[in-house]
Amino acid sequence: MTVPAQKPARKLSMKQRYTALTHDLDWTPTYVTEDEIYPYTKFEGIKVHDWSKWEDPFRLTVEAYNKYQAEKDRRLYAVLDGFAQSQGQLGLTEARYMNAMKIFIQGIPIHEYDAHRMFSNCARYLNGPGARFAALCQSMDELRHAQTEIHTLSHYNKFFDGMHDWHKWSDRVWYLSVPKSFFEDAMTAGPFEWLIAIGFSFEYLLTNLLFVPFMSGAAFNGDLPTMTFGFSAQSDESRHMTLGLEAIKFMLEQDEDNLPIVQNWLDKWFWRGYRLIALVAGMMDYMLPKRVMSWKEAFELYFEEQMLNGLFKDLEYYGIKPPRDVQWAIDEKEILSHQVYWVLYQYSHAAAFQTTIPNEEDQKWLMEAYPETWPVFKSVVWDRAQRVMDAGGRYFNPGLPQLCTVCQIPMGFTEPGNPLQQCQRQSVYEGERYDFCSDGCQTIFDNEPVKYRQSWLPVHQIFQGNCGGPTLPDVAQWYGLQPGDGAEYLGSPDNLNWLAWHGQAVKEA
Amino acid sequence: MAVVANYDYDWPSRSAAEFYGDDQLIHVWWNGNVFFVSAQTFRFPKAMPFGALVNEVLKGFYTADPDFVPDSLDSAKWKIDGVAVTPDMGASLEANGVGHKSLVEFSL
Amino acid sequence: MSVAAEPRPVGVDLQENEENRALVEAIEADNDDLNIRHMPGMIRLTKTGRLVINQASVEARLGRPWETHEFQMAIISYFGEFVEWDDDQIVIAWNH
Numbered sequence: 001m002t003v004p005a006q007k008p009a010r011k012l013s014m015k016q017r018y019t020a021l022t023h024d025l026d027w028t029p030t031y032v033t034e035d036e037i038y039p040y041t042k043f044e045g046i047k048v049h050d051w052s053k054w055e056d057p058f059r060l061t062v063e064a065y066n067k068y069q070a071e072k073d074r075r076l077y078a079v080l081d082g083f084a085q086s087q088g089q090l091g092l093t094e095a096r097y098m099n100a101m102k103i104f105i106q107g108i109p110i111h112e113y114d115a116h117r118m119f120s121n122c123a124r125y126l127n128g129p130g131a132r133f134a135a136l137c138q139s140m141d142e143l144r145h146a147q148t149e150i151h152t153l154s155h156y157n158k159f160f161d162g163m164h165d166w167h168k169w170s171d172r173v174w175y176l177s178v179p180k181s182f183f184e185d186a187m188t189a190g191p192f193e194w195l196i197a198i199g200f201s202f203e204y205l206l207t208n209l210l211f212v213p214f215m216s217g218a219a220f221n222g223d224l225p226t227m228t229f230g231f232s233a234q235s236d237e238s239r240h241m242t243l244g245l246e247a248i249k250f251m252l253e254q255d256e257d258n259l260p261i262v263q264n265w266l267d268k269w270f271w272r273g274y275r276l277i278a279l280v281a282g283m284m285d286y287m288l289p290k291r292v293m294s295w296k297e298a299f300e301l302y303f304e305e306q307m308l309n310g311l312f313k314d315l316e317y318y319g320i321k322p323p324r325d326v327q328w329a330i331d332e333k334e335i336l337s338h339q340v341y342w343v344l345y346q347y348s349h350a351a352a353f354q355t356t357i358p359n360e361e362d363q364k365w366l367m368e369a370y371p372e373t374w375p376v377f378k379s380v381v382w383d384r385a386q387r388v389m390d391a392g393g394r395y396f397n398p399g400l401p402q403l404c405t406v407c408q409i410p411m412g413f414t415e416p417g418n419p420l421q422q423c424q425r426q427s428v429y430e431g432e433r434y435d436f437c438s439d440g441c442q443t444i445f446d447n448e449p450v451k452y453r454q455s456w457l458p459v460h461q462i463f464q465g466n467c468g469g470p471t472l473p474d475v476a477q478w479y480g481l482q483p484g485d486g487a488e489y490l491g492s493p494d495n496l497n498w499l500a501w502h503g504q505a506v507k508e509a
Numbered sequence: 510m511a512v513v514a515n516y517d518y519d520w521p522s523r524s525a526a527e528f529y530g531d532d533q534l535i536h537v538w539w540n541g542n543v544f545f546v547s548a549q550t551f552r553f554p555k556a557m558p559f560g561a562l563v564n565e566v567l568k569g570f571y572t573a574d575p576d577f578v579p580d581s582l583d584s585a586k587w588k589i590d591g592v593a594v595t596p597d598m599g600a601s602l603e604a605n606g607v608g609h610k611s612l613v614e615f616s617l
Numbered sequence: 618m619s620v621a622a623e624p625r626p627v628g629v630d631l632q633e634n635e636e637n638r639a640l641v642e643a644i645e646a647d648n649d650d651l652n653i654r655h656m657p658g659m660i661r662l663t664k665t666g667r668l669v670i671n672q673a674s675v676e677a678r679l680g681r682p683w684e685t686h687e688f689q690m691a692i693i694s695y696f697g698e699f700v701e702w703d704d705d706q707i708v709i710a711w712n713h
């Protein structure tokens with residue numbers, strides 16, 4: 001006689017297990033004060049009365065965390081192995097797609113590592129055990145992201161230029177000062193500002209605008225490893241979104257006085273994050289041979305619809321308003337990608353990625369996606385760049401750009417309503433001039449000038465002689481760039497190799 | 510506004526004039542031609558004549574644009590830090606009011 | 618002043634794979650007026666108000682033991698908040 005198998009009843013419910021293995025491991029110190037153990041959680045002016053109110057809906061324990069994270073890694077590495085064994089790189093749509101992933105490996109893994117460090121800091125220095133444990137999980141997640149991104153993209157490094165020294169470039173190369181300064185800015189703030197800057201503004205408000213374009217772009221262009229990495233990381237991201245949302249709600253619920261501080265950080269970090277992901281806009285509209293959606297569409301879906309019309313309606317309850325400069329971002333959605341890629345096109349001779357004039361198929365898509373603004377950019381810049389090519393040349397800017405002191409991007413952004421008039425803003429602080437691309441960046445500077453005058457602006461540093469020498473070859477050597485890493489895609493080793501692998505003859509120029 | 514910090518927070522600029530000696534940075538902006546996606550930053554001696562900037566640098570620099578006519582700079586309208594001026598081509602940048610990180614703007 | 622906002626969409630993006638078929642079927646069975654949209658490699662499930670994932674419902678369709686923690690393996694993104702996550706149920710809704 002068989003007895004039907006019965007699952008043994010768990011001794012504790014999920015909620016009880018979680019509480020027993022996180023909150024209940026905390027204790028009230030008797031021989032040191034709370035302030036001595038946690039010296040960083042008062043100076044920002046955020047008032048917390050009851051840390052036990054921090055909620056973590058995921059209710060993970062170390063056991064559950066390790067079990068599921070290990071499984072995610074196993075699945076990912078199986079795909080990476082399979083792709084490498086089957087020479088999957090030959091199945092990409094085209095070699096020029098790799099430029100999107102060059103920007104990814106140069107601009108992201110090192111900052112996942114930064115996030116790992118700062119969340120590790122939070123895992124020690126936040127007073128509440130619930131908050132500490134959530135930060136600990138996120139710290140381990142970010143380390144895993146850094147590692148898996150590097151492993152995922154390492155396969156491509158065997159076949160394509162522009163990836164070999166991503167770590168060194170992250171520290172030195174001009175456009176990579178954009179993400180570097182962003183993360184260092186957040187890391188050098190206090191723990192509460194960090195939680196709003198990265199936990200909330202970046203990981204909740206803006207995260208889909210970063211990850212979906214890269215991952216869907218990968219899916220559409222035959223990049224199985226990156227797509228799989230993306231899905232693997234995104235499941236962690238849902239915990240990160242939750243931590244970020246909990247952080248802002250916790251601060252707002254603990255004390256009304258926290259509202260203006262939180263609102264100011266939200267305003268600041270929305271803008272900082274928005275400018276950072278401008279690079280993604282240029283990538284998704286111009287660097288993908290097969291495109292998923294336009295920047296404009298992604299912004300409308302992932303920000304305007306999901307955030308402004310979803311999340312911010314929820315936050316209204318606390319008195320939170322949408323970010324101060326949000327209308328400027330909405331106004332820019334038709335032109336942002338065109339302006340960013342135009343920056344990248346004319347300066348890629350000094351970069352570790354390649355650019356090229358959009359081909360006929362690209363232009364057809366651009367026309368459909370941006371029927372009002374693409375024709376303007378086509379006639380004002382791309383047709384002229386084409387004429388330079390037709391005459392046997394290739395337009396690269398012969399000088400160095402004016403950089404915004406805050407976002408550090410070349411000041412190619414324009415006045416709202418006038419896409420052919422670059423925006424110029426200037427502040428004078430203690431007798432020195434500083435320049436900005438927008439009201440958003442200028443306001444950030446004016447609120448904390450002593451912080452942002454410390455900007456290590458690549459162009460200024462080159463002119464001070466801190467980047468290897470006065471000429472472009474000197475700087476390129478200091479950067480660690482090699483021939484083939486940057487400049488024009490057509491005729492590059494990446495391009496020629498691709499044709500050779502596919503048995504195609506090189507077209508006559 | 511002071512930076513909120515847990516110590517007396519005061520750090521200098523990384524691009525202060527003193528780092529450039531007798532030179533300074535200037536931003537030259539061709540307002541009306543986005544072929545040059547942004548203004549351009551240069552490092553020049555403060556004593557450099559304005560006319561040298563125009564004739565020896567900019568007339569050559571902007572030929573990267575196939576439609577640029579160098580002599581058109583002779584009739585350009587100039588602004589320095591947002592103020593319309595008629596530069597004295599024989600005088601130095603400094604004497605013309607161009608300071609460290611000044612914006613030298615022209616339109617054609 | 619706080620006024621209860623009218624019900625707004627909540628949703629979840631799931632990885633589209635063999636394993637998650639049962640999960641999607643369970644969610645579909647347990648949520649009226651569910652919107653399903655297929656995108657490359659993922660499924661977007663949205664509805665107005667409250668989205669519920671029931672452990673028993675998923676396990677019955679999956680044919681093997683399933684705990685709610687495992688939902689993490691499937692999720693890509695979400696909008697709304699996790700207002701409940703227990704051994705028996707996960708609920709996504711907006712608090713305000």
